[in-house]
Amino acid sequence: MIRAWRQFVAIVRKDLVVEFRTREILLTMALFSMLLVIVFAFAFLSDPTRARDYGPGIIWVTVLFASTIGQNRLFDRERENGCLWSLLLSPTGAGTIFLAKATTQLVFTLLMELPTLLLILVFFDLPVVRPGAFAGALVLGTVALSLVGTLFSAMLMNARMKEVLLPLVTYPLLVPVVIAGVKVTSVAVGAPVAEDPGTWLRFLLGFDMIFAVATWFLFGRMIRA
């Protein structure tokens, strides 16, 4: 168990060190998300009174699109020099590799979300009246995006049209996550909706738990094949 923990930490640390040295993924994700926010701002700012209605949707679409950029690049560094084989030929378990890569993707996405959300809240003048629900939806939703994205990113690593295929495969699976995220965020920003955020948060938690087990299991089968 200690050995697996050390291997997990080593892989996450390696990915973070390489990222902070090259700044390829984070910078691209952050710039893309900010660009999206600006486009949305021009599209919707003509009617600022309805910001609470469309703000949650803008938040989740931005997070979904920007996280896809990170997912597309997540295994690129393992391809150079055949490094994925250094992981697979080591005694490190496939489950440990998966959890480490998903954690890296989670950290990248959360780091991207911080400035993006700040920008959205300021641009659209959105108040966060229920910060707990807001943070809970973002964290649970981002975990779901990271789990599903990591699995399919690995699966499509060598696919010729990976950039196109990844969203085609993951978005249908992630639609419920986005819907739940929008529902909770709507309540969190004080939109006039009759939703119980607790139900949607429990849904997100359940989604994360089911997909954590399913993706962990599938990754082990798929990656060695």
Add this chain to the structure above:
Amino acid sequence: MRVRALDLRADRVVRIAGRRHLLRDVTLSATSGELVAVLGRNGAGKTTLLSVLAGRQNPDGGRVTLAIDGRPATGAAARAAIGMLPHDLLIYPDLTARENLAFFMTLAGRAPDGAFVSDVLARIGLARDGDRPVRQFSRGMQQRTALGRLLVSGADAWVLDEPTTGLDESGRRWLLALLSEQVAAGRLVLMSSHHPSEVAACATRTVVLEAGRVVLDGPGGADGTAAAFARMDGGAA
């Protein structure tokens, strides 16, 4: 760290790519303390055989088995016992040599040990360059880093695909001395090579592949190497 006794066997191994047989009924066994040179012309199946023995490729027929200290080993135990150095070096170009070695030491299930990593860097001749990103290294220095990966992993068997690639003459001599030292310490080394002088210098056994079949399994040394290369030349004629 004690080197464990390994017995690595390939039993009627077949490997197919499309319609082409890369390996045909290859039967081979190798044990600790041997340095087996896998020889053959380009496309004979050397890389495929080494990849199958190291677990990088699965055989399409037959099987590969590993015993450690007389007990069958599979999964993580087998992967921990065998270290591979293929053509693609399996090292991270954006990490320094020191970071790479520390990382692979942890992946191999060993506790990180900075002093040991420094010792290995000195052994592979990169003591002064250990804190530079591998991307800035020459091919030979990258090859040394990749060999360092095997040293920190503590693997009981090394599978090396043309390991002198990119090394200068002194680097070749250093590597051959390192391999002889590892074999003397009880490690099993399997390596492919196209250079008779390298094979004669360190191999205890020679295996010649021709169109995916083992056509010669003989001794190493100067005479054995000469016979193996003569067999290859005969096959070419």
